Amino acid sequence: MESIRFTFEETKEEVEFAVLSHIQHKDTMYLLVVEEEELTYDDDLTAYVLKVVQSEGDEVVYELVDDDKELEEVSGLLEAEMDGEFELQ
Known part of the structure; x- marks a missing residue:
């Protein structure tokens, strides 16, 4: 499973996300991610949708x-891509 490092702009907290x-979609790459450390829990995972805003x-x-509106549209597409493996709340 691919992972990425992400820094929350507001808090400057850095986390490792599993993709x-x-x-x-519409010339933009979107990712459905969860914190890697949450993958070991049996509880519901908190997922985030990220988009690529710059790539060099x-x-x-x-x-x-x-x-x-963007989140609802993209989440539906990601859910379809995952073939029902997760459900958005």
């Missing part, structure tokens, strides 16, 4: 998708 799925060589800049 569960990704899609290309090996360096990629991600941003959390926080627009409700």
Whole structure:
């Protein structure tokens, strides 16, 4: 499973995310991710949807998708890609 390092802009907290799925939609790459350390728990996972906002060589800049309309649209596509392996709440 691929992983990425992400820094939350507000808190500067850095986390390792495991990439569960990704899609290309309207010329933008979106990723469905969970914190790697959460993968060992049996409870429900907290998933995030990130989008690529800049890509130069090996360096990629991600941003959390926080627009409700965009999130709903992309989440539906990611859910279909995962073939029902997760359910958005």
